[in-house]
Amino acid sequence: EAGVxxxxxxxxxxxxxxxxxxxxxxxxxATLYWYQQILGQGPKLLIQFQNNGVVDDSQLPKDRxxxxxxxxxxxxxxxxxAKLEDSAVYLCASSLRPGLYNxxxxxxxxxxxxxxx
Amino acid sequence: xxxVKQSPQSLIVQKGGIPIINCxxxxxAFDYFPWYQQFPGKGPALLIAIRPDVSxxxxxxxxxxxxxxxxxxxxxxxxxxxxxxxxxxxxxxGTRDTGNQFYFGTGTSLTVIP
Numbered sequence: 001e002a003g004v005x006x007x008x009x010x011x012x013x014x015x016x017x018x019x020x021x022x023x024x025x026x027x028x029x030a031t032l033y034w035y036q037q038i039l040g041q042g043p044k045l046l047i048q049f050q051n052n053g054v055v056d057d058s059q060l061p062k063d064r065x066x067x068x069x070x071x072x073x074x075x076x077x078x079x080x081x082a083k084l085e086d087s088a089v090y091l092c093a094s095s096l097r098p099g100l101y102n103x104x105x106x107x108x109x110x111x112x113x114x115x116x117x
Numbered sequence: 118x119x120x121v122k123q124s125p126q127s128l129i130v131q132k133g134g135i136p137i138i139n140c141x142x143x144x145x146a147f148d149y150f151p152w153y154q155q156f157p158g159k160g161p162a163l164l165i166a167i168r169p170d171v172s173x174x175x176x177x178x179x180x181x182x183x184x185x186x187x188x189x190x191x192x193x194x195x196x197x198x199x200x201x202x203x204x205x206x207x208x209x210x211g212t213r214d215t216g217n218q219f220y221f222g223t224g225t226s227l228t229v230i231p
Contacts, residue, residue, distance in 0.1 A: 004160070033219070042123075042206050042221030043161065056218055091160050104149045104210060106219065108160030 002026065004109035006092050012115045018080040021112045025073070025094030031055075032069055033106065034077050035091040043091055049075065082116045089113050120144060121209050123222025130197055131230050138192045138225045140207035145188065147220075149210040152181065152192045154203050155224075161206055165192070197229045 005024040013019050025032050030051050035043035046065065047057040051072040060067070064083070069075040079086055089111040095104060122141045130136045142150075149168060153161035167174045167181040167190065174181045180193040194201055207222040 031217075040224070042121075042208075042223050044221070045218055048218065093160075104217075105151070105163055105166070108153075108162065110158070110160050 004092055004094055004107050006090075006109035006112055008112055009110065010113050010115075012117065013082055015084055015116050016081040018078065019082055019114060020076050020078045021090050021092075021114075023075045023077070023092030023109060025075070025092070026107055028096065029094035029107075030072070030097050031095045032075050033091075033093040033095075034067055034075070035093065037089045037091055037111070039088070046077070079114075082114075084116050087114055087116045119223075120220035121207060121222045123207050123225060125225060126223070127226040127228075129228045129230065132198060134197050134229070136194050136197055136201075136227055136229075138205055138207070138227075139189065140191065140209075140222050141187075141189045142209045142220075143188065144209070144211065146212050146214075147209040148212050150181070150183065150190050151208050151210075152179075153206045153208065153221075155206065156203050164205070194227075197227075199229045199231050202227055202229050 007022050032049045034046045037043045046060045047067045048055045049069040052069045067077045091111045093106040093108045095106045124139050128136050151166035152164045154164045155161040165176045165179045167183050169185050172183050178195040183190045204224045204226050206224050208219050211218045
């Protein structure tokens with residue numbers, strides 16, 4: 001079974017530039033998550049999709065961050081314009097269908113390390 | 118408000134020792150408590166998980182102890198090995214009514230000395 005794929009793995013940009021990250025979840029997984037992990041901290045949820053609908057985006061800075069999951073499969077996360085404090089690893093995860101017993105397991109991708117200069 | 122509090126921040130043990138990492142949570146509605154292991158440059162990987170209807174779960178050298186009344190759970194690593202050196206995160210999941218959101222602890226950096 002292929003895991004969660006993310007690209008790019010690394011990105012360096014200047015502040016005020018734009019950047020986009022891509023995620024391909026495990027086939028058949030209905031739920032997709034984007035997390036921000038700042039160095040030395042635990043992952044913080046940015047947005048959660050169930051199929052192509054948004055379940056929770058309460059911690060997404062909507063003035064600069066946007067995300068979409070077209071057709072309920074792949075997803076992109078965009079930052080426009082980037083700030084210095086956006087430097088972090090952006091993790092994508094997927095799960096089969098949370099809330100049902102034994103399907104809560106989240107599988108994480110390798111992450112995209114963003115450096116904003 | 119931090120939903121899940123994790124300690125210690127870092128831990129150093131000798132090979133064969135039993136490191137213990139603790140987590141405490143606030144929301145009694147949480148229904149799933151996983152532990153993740155993360156190596157540098159990699160995403161977190163599920164290590165072991167427990168539901169609140171049991172007090173202990175073992176998988177290989179890893180054990181979760183769960184105290185529902187105290188709202189605490191801990192990870193024990195038996196016979197620790199240098200290959201266990203990694204960062205460990207606890208997490209807790211809300212119910213369907215709250216969107217099944219996961220809340221993570223701040224992580225514990227474990228070093229196992231040969």
